[in-house]
Amino acid sequence: VTDVLARLAANIQRPDEDARMAARERQAVLTKPAGSLGRLEDLSVWLAGVQGSCPTRPLERVRVVVFAGDHGVATTGVSAYPAAVTAQMVRNVLSGGAAVNALARLAGAQVRVVDMAVDADLSDLPADVGEHKVRRGSGRIDIEDALTRDEVERAFAAGLAIADSEIDSGADLLVAADLGIGNTTPAAALVGALTRNDASLVTGRGTGIDDATWMRKCAAVRDAMRRARPVLGDQLQLLATAGGADIAAMTGFLLQAAARRTPVVLDGVVSGASALVAQRIAFRAADWWVAGHLSSEPAHALALNRLSLDPLLDLGLRLGEGTGALLAVPLVKAAAATLAEMATFDEAGVSDRDDARHLDVRLDPTSDGLA
């Protein structure tokens, strides 16, 4: 398994530096003051790098993968909602009634739900929903491992396989999404453990919990972090100890997307925690991801900071399901559209600034990821 991870990491390359430089040069001659599109310009440079193409290609096959799973820790009362909601919401997403569906329709994205560890019998659902299911509910991470070693390896491998199947079927932009009552608890524990922050700093209000529930959640996070400490050097074991099948699968998914040179929009704290674990496995992987938004979960900001990813939106979302990432998809498309469709000063017969000939086009071949 260590070999598998090492091979995976070795397969993850840097985005195309030539395409990035070409995008920076092109942004400087498009009919607008250089730099006046702000972060949209940086985003277009990132997209050019991950696509290996300038101008960028339009994004026509955006796919959202919702990793669903229950968490034993939910039985300790860390959520405002009963655990039964996870299975109910899986059905809601499949019938098109969830927030992710409304936002995906608008963004022209397709939604796939993967049951990694929902604590319910969902065998009546389409076969591809449950084909990678590892178990019913991950273990209670405050007192026991979420997964056995065999289970975590299967969940991680499922993530690789899911990324492969999406990319093989033509996905040009992926959204990593989560669904599961209690899933912000393992996410907080992983972020706390990997960024060495106290449980009180990473524990958030999740679905909207009161103070007493927050204190219970904080204690569970602290216990899980204590259990995680001895295994921080072994990322798969860390996912088995303090993560869950959904998070392990998402971690594999993010890494395989990077290995396959396919860009990913991250969503909230659960994909942020998965990304943090994935970065430990392959430090270059984060170059292939963009942070869609900043959620109101405190661990999310800490994870993004460690990943050196600057979120595109800050709208106070805390829903998951890929909603924050989907809201950012039009921004990524907008970055592609401006780079590809705008006229240059020469083409449009527009005068450039008087001193433009002397301006340094800022090229920084040492910079990586999204500025």
Place this chain on the structure above:
Amino acid sequence: VTDVLARLAANIQRPDEDARMAARERQAVLTKPAGSLGRLEDLSVWLAGVQGSCPTRPLERVRVVVFAGDHGVATTGVSAYPAAVTAQMVRNVLSGGAAVNALARLAGAQVRVVDMAVDADLSDLPADVGEHKVRRGSGRIDIEDALTRDEVERAFAAGLAIADSEIDSGADLLVAADLGIGNTTPAAALVGALTRNDASLVTGRGTGIDDATWMRKCAAVRDAMRRARPVLGDQLQLLATAGGADIAAMTGFLLQAAARRTPVVLDGVVSGASALVAQRIAFRAADWWVAGHLSSEPAHALALNRLSLDPLLDLGLRLGEGTGALLAVPLVKAAAATLAEMATFDEAGVSDRDDARHLDVRLDPTSDGLA
């Protein structure tokens, strides 16, 4: 004229409070934790209010109106670009090569350019571009009025007429956009004068000017603000003294949209300055507007603060043309989609939180505009 303004102000009503309350109640029973969509929920409440309908209707006819004009103050060297660029950019927008075109195509919006005071003979362009033209270039506001009294009244009336024509042809969401070398100088002067801030606090880098140019611009803003001080109580005279034909037209446009109960997405500092003047004419008008983004021009934040509008995006844009507003249009559409398309807990058979029956649905009939 005072009668016209008073009648206009009296025609501007509050958004529909019943629809707003219905939207808040509906957000509380949709299949997600209450409040978990953050500002998207507030935006849906705003949209319900301005549409007078819950659920909201999809936004299918988004129209961008680009108010183009030159400013005499540009001859003092306050911009990095020559004034000839304004006319060249008008042609670039009409041929589809500008940033606004790329972003409008993506957002499904149509773009209209109105030449209010471009300092060029554009009579070869389609008739509707120049039908409201007031003069070639507004006056140099550091030493003279931008417009005569007759000109400002014609420009303001043009804005009313343009809003009417767009709304009569079916627009359901308007974007107020600007185009013109030097136009951030009058915008800064108006914001400085109306918010009582020093010229140095409202003067920005515009298209990207160096320190020496910034000092010249700051001096011009200070001179214009001194000239504006005696007429702060007469908004049309203020626009004539320190504004310009483009800004006067945009001010009328924003007010008539509000009077016609049609929502507007504001763009950068120029539409922000126009909105500030418009709010002085009709204090309820801002309820009909949403701030698309926060530009990097310092006067913009001051204007939005005074308008009590919280920008949806903060991406460091400083281009104008409606670009920041167009990037926010998908967020407004997303707010509508979630409110209209998501299933309720009852419909989807999803369990609500255990204490949901006891939760106060937060209704605040005294609150106005976007929270």
